[in-house]
Amino acid sequence: MQEVFTQHLNLSAAELEEVLSLSLTDLLNSVQIKDALNSLDVQTLRETLPTAASVLAERLPPFYNWLKNELGVQRVPDSPAHTTKWVIGFVNNQESLTRLVELHRPVPRPALERSVAPLVAAFDGVEDEQIRQKWQKAIAALCLPLVVAAREEERSRLVKA
Numbered sequence: 001m002q003e004v005f006t007q008h009l010n011l012s013a014a015e016l017e018e019v020l021s022l023s024l025t026d027l028l029n030s031v032q033i034k035d036a037l038n039s040l041d042v043q044t045l046r047e048t049l050p051t052a053a054s055v056l057a058e059r060l061p062p063f064y065n066w067l068k069n070e071l072g073v074q075r076v077p078d079s080p081a082h083t084t085k086w087v088i089g090f091v092n093n094q095e096s097l098t099r100l101v102e103l104h105r106p107v108p109r110p111a112l113e114r115s116v117a118p119l120v121a122a123f124d125g126v127e128d129e130q131i132r133q134k135w136q137k138a139i140a141a142l143c144l145p146l147v148v149a150a151r152e153e154e155r156s157r158l159v160k161a
Helices: 002-009 013-020 024-028 031-038 042-047 049-069 081-091 097-104 109-121 129-160
Strands: none
Touching (some): 002 013, 013 031, 013 129, 024 031, 049 129, 097 129, 109 129
16 A cells, blocks of 8 residues: 555655654645645546546446455445546545545445555556556545545544543
8 A cells, every 4th residue: 555655646655654644634734635636637637537437437346346355345335336426526626535535434444555556556457658647646646535534543443442
């Protein structure tokens, strides 16, 4: 997971460790996430949404099966339509990172962290290198707040225990 974030979000290992230790609120206000989101080529992402939708339609069903059967995630979408719609909504500024975090709160931290690399790798088959890299960066940027929120939730549970 760390390698995915350092590679696609241009963070050093030390910067990533610092980011992963933040609260979700601090992350959403941080320079690192703002830089990552501002550096997304939203125009190209919008123009290539059909490519992303095709990749997600093909790659998400096996990914969802892996989440359910290998990682024991209980609530897994029935089809890729929900995820595809959310990604499109985010690219079009119709969905927020906080909403994304809320939707993924039930996913245990270990499963969430293990799922980052395979989800980003879903775009490995995109032939156009620039499009592949832009989508992998976008997916990595969307996954980072999920991991930070899951770690914050786990720290909070440990403190209460």
